[in-house]
Amino acid sequence: MREWRATDHAQPSAGQPAPDAEEPAGEPSPEVLARAAAALWDVRCASCHGSTGDGAGAEAPTAEMPDFRTAAFQDGRTDADLSRAIRMGQGLMPAFGGQLNERGIDALVGHIRSLRPEG
Ligand code: HEC
Structure with a gap:
């Protein structure tokens, strides 16, 4: 499979030029990356x-879904914990x-991390 690139998902909305339209080979800007x-x-x-990120998706396999919007969740995991869960799966998480x-x-x-509550 081809490398995932942020620009694959960054669809400029109608009438708005993509912020990085002039430099397709460059690193995506933080805004483009966040949108992607x-x-x-x-x-x-x-x-x-x-x-x-509240855990209430229609296909959630359990009612015990983590709520990513809470400080308790955000403070309890390192970035390495999160990426490991995504890469390897965890319990009912594929x-x-x-x-x-x-x-x-x-x-x-x-x-x-962007779902972390303000303050
Ligand atoms: C089929 C439903 C399902 C899908 C799709 C899914 N998840 Fe999950 N995810 C879960 C469940 C259930 C858990 C709780 C696992 C556990 O700890 O028992 C979980 C846990 C996690 C955790 C770890 C939370 C913790 O407690 O540390 C992360 C991070 C996560 N998911 C990220 C993602 C990301 C990113 C995606 C998309 C690429 C994704 N998940 C897609 C069901 C899903």
């Missing part, structure tokens, strides 16, 4: 974890290591 990670989340993760490369996994860890 959110799109990847919606496609691969929201069915179980919910689009907001492993995504065969489907996502490290950049995709890192982007999703960043997305999960």
Whole structure:
């Protein structure tokens, strides 16, 4: 499978030029990366974890889903813990290591961190 790239998911909305449209070979800007990670989340993760990360996705296999929006969740895990769970799976959580490369996994860890409550 081809390397996942943030720009694969970054669809500029109508009438708005993509911020990195001039430099397709460069590293994606943080905004592009964040948008791409959110799109990847919606496609691969929201069915179980919910689009907001609350764990209320329609296909959640258990009522005991972690709520990524809580400080208790965010403070209780390192980035390495999160990426390991995504790569290897954990309990009823499927492993995504065969489907996502490290950049995709890192982007999703960043997305999960962005769900941290304010303050
Ligand atoms: C089939 C439903 C399902 C899908 C799809 C899914 N997850 Fe999960 N995920 C779970 C369940 C259930 C758990 C709780 C696992 C446990 O600890 O028992 C979990 C746990 C996790 C954890 C670890 C939470 C902790 O307690 O440390 C992370 C991180 C995570 N998921 C990220 C993702 C990401 C990112 C995606 C998309 C690539 C994803 N998940 C897709 C069901 C899913």
